[in-house]
Amino acid sequence: MRFLPGIIPALFLLVWIMVSATGLIPTYLLPHPLEIAETGYAYILGQSGEGPYAGRFLSDAGASLFRVGCGFAAAVAVGLPLGILSGRLLVIHRLMSTTVNALRAVPGITWLPLAMVWFGIGMKTTVFLVALAAFFPVYLNAAAGARQVNPLLLQAGAMMGVRRLRGTFAILLPGAMPHLVTGLRLGLGISWAYLVLGELTGVPNGLGAVIMDARMLGRIDMIVVGILVIAVIGRLSDQLLQGSMKFCFKSARRIT
């Protein structure tokens, strides 16, 4: 069972190696895995100056993580409390739902031109796009979670003399926890997608920027490295999110 998650990537790699060995696909379309590995090694561990991308990993990943972090944090700071409120209070739900659902129907990429006019190229535009995209899953799942908390649990709390504030933290949030975690995970996932979108617009650093830059220089090996790096960091950040939720909250540990 332990090696089960590795099977699909291993098969994929195997097929790739075999296809490369036949020479049916030219290397400018699909480089050999070894070439990818070399580029990746240089990108992550090399000294800067050895090649166009050597040693850039840390600064790119740092810049991207910072952008994702800011955007995602903003989305959570607004989306989570607002979602909980809208799940519990009909007034807030009525106030929000039409607007939220209309905005949600707009593809995130549509905001890019406007964001570039408003915020220019770079950090602010990227953070704006990330925050906007991550808001919806966080908000909607928090609302659904707060709405479906078993009313019996809230009644039980009330009869045991629990007041509103403690009830919110001791009953409502733990009761909604599975949905909250789902919302956060979806939000973080989509944050990475919009990060790349924001960085494609010509910022100097960042994982999305590297990919765009590599495309213009025809360095397909570097594009693939960028994709792999984002896949790995995205997966790690998801695990980190889940892990820290479980570390911080009993309810995340026990009922999700």
Next chain:
Amino acid sequence: MRPQLRALTFQREKPREKILEIDRVHKIFNGNGSFLPVLEGISFQAASGELICFLGRSGCGKSTLLKIVAGFIPPSSGKIFLRNKPVEGPGPERCVIFQEDALFPWLTVQENIAFGLKGRGQDKKSKAAEVERFLGLVGLTEFRNYLPREISGGMKQRVALARVLILKPEVLLMDEPFASLDAQSREEMQNLLLSLWQELAHTILFVTHDVSEAVILADRILLMGKNPGRIREEIRVDLPRPRSRDSGAFLQFSRRLHEALRD
């Protein structure tokens, strides 16, 4: 049963001071324009330490009555007094044991029992001792670290009992709490409830549709009729305690009640 409780399972002198008064309670549900009377002119008093069963078929409003006494829903008219003070909203002096599982699924047995004590001005040590005592009283000391989903239905209701008894409620409101248990666990829970009641002397309002459950538990049975829900008859159960489920007197009493329920 646990040895320290067995000694207490005789008839005991009960103080007969009035603790709860329900005064002409009516309840009308208002569903999309039509009015449905659910409870009509319910009046009764409960003495301190008394165990009253509400016996009736489904739809007679007995659960609604309990929710009104608990303060979860307001009566359409009429008043409820606890020690002569009007009742408004839920509170820890009137605790409820629900029919369904209402434990917090993310808390262990022990944490569920300790839940209501948090925020009460009491030092940690004495709280822990209380939790310990009630874990023992309901026989769950060894299961303290289990989560609700890991224990049986009967054990869940024991936790439900312990987590409210620890708050020293004046009145315990029980809404068919053992209805979803198998026959054997139900009997065990009835015995447990009786021994806890003998020891802690709460006033209990117990809703049930099970005749023998009412006869084994109650000092007094209020027989309810429906359309609209009302108290049809008051029956004092004068069988000596501890009551045996297969004594002639018990069976006779049950038969009489069955017939009364059918009319």
